[in-house]
Amino acid sequence: MNNLSVFCADVGSISAKKFGWAAKLWGQAEIITGTDIESFTVLISESILRNEKVALGFECPLFVPMRQDPKRVNSARLGEGNRSWSAGAGTGALATGLVEALWVMNRLNELLGWSLSAEFSWTKFQETDAVFLWEAFVTAGAKGVSHSDDAVIGINTFLNSLPDFEASNAIDEKTVLSLVGAAALRSGWSNDIEILSTPCHVIKAQ
Template sequence: MRVVGVDIGSVKQSNFAWAAVDSPERPVVSCGSDPEGAVQALVRSLNEDGRAVLAVEAPMAIPVPAPHSDEWQWLGRARTGEGNRAWSAGAGAGALATGIAQTAWMLSRLHALAPQTAVTTQPERFTAGQARLLLTEAFVSATGKPVPVAAGQHAADAEAAARATLAYLTRGPEGFPQVTCAPRRSFNLLAAIATWAGLPGADEELHQDVLVIRTQPTT
């Protein structure tokens, strides 16, 4: 399968990057620095292979406490497995806001090009053939990247997101730290964005966790 990893960032300051991979070991299939290119890479994969994966490097599910009188104290707390890189901290909150806008544009653009593409945030549904596009979150941290950082930090992060996601989906979860909203409820932003964009299939997943693939690639 082909995975398109996207490093969310300012398009005005050229901090956005994407990379497409179809093998954990082979060079990238294609890459670029604009959201249109990322969408075109997804469309090519859908046309050629019948399916594709989009991995967004930004918080794409947030924990929401139960609606009980004393649960408000958990608002804004880190997700399980995030450690000191909480989704609600400065960098995470900034990426979340930018990620919502950029992912919304990409998925609405995808809808314009391939309106019947069924999407899911649940790997089991994707594997079972119930959806052609899988939406995931990539969590790339630390300074090591799978390509020289000289190629660009954002390009390195996009490639790291794509490679880690492909490795997880083809080899299994062993070695990947888990990040989940549990025991809090999940507000699945990817499902909400896909529904807003008009893509069928994800609206029933609004309360389900997003697959978060956390990796710390080494040089």
């Protein structure tokens, strides 16, 4: 896709310096990295002001499954393997990532002076000026040395999935509660309640 800039945040405690980010800007060969959430958000706003297509990922569970079987209520999403969203690391990243994603959304609204739109569909994203929200899944042997490294790995996995992007979705869950969808509603990035039932695309580094 022409004019595409890809951003990824590896979520974590900001005060403990466990937040890292990476960005592959349209027209630039090198991936930029950093550890400051404000700088990350400013960079995204600048891409939007240049009318670039923006894909924004967070390395944390962005939706959870809804199950009827009481024994499987908090079991792993299909495709997670032994790195379940409900395990210790997953739940910590889920909560931290939710508030950091919401902060980024709200801050972008402030920087730009208007509310952006969230999109989970790759096809619809290509036809609109919405921000494509996606989940980066970087665990176990795929992880890098630093939090920024993990964000770089997320971006490279995203870029390597192109052009057949739809086939790269790593999590097969149809009935979900979208946490990033809730953040989109709260920040004004969506006014459609159906977003709470819509899973986003998950890119899993191997």
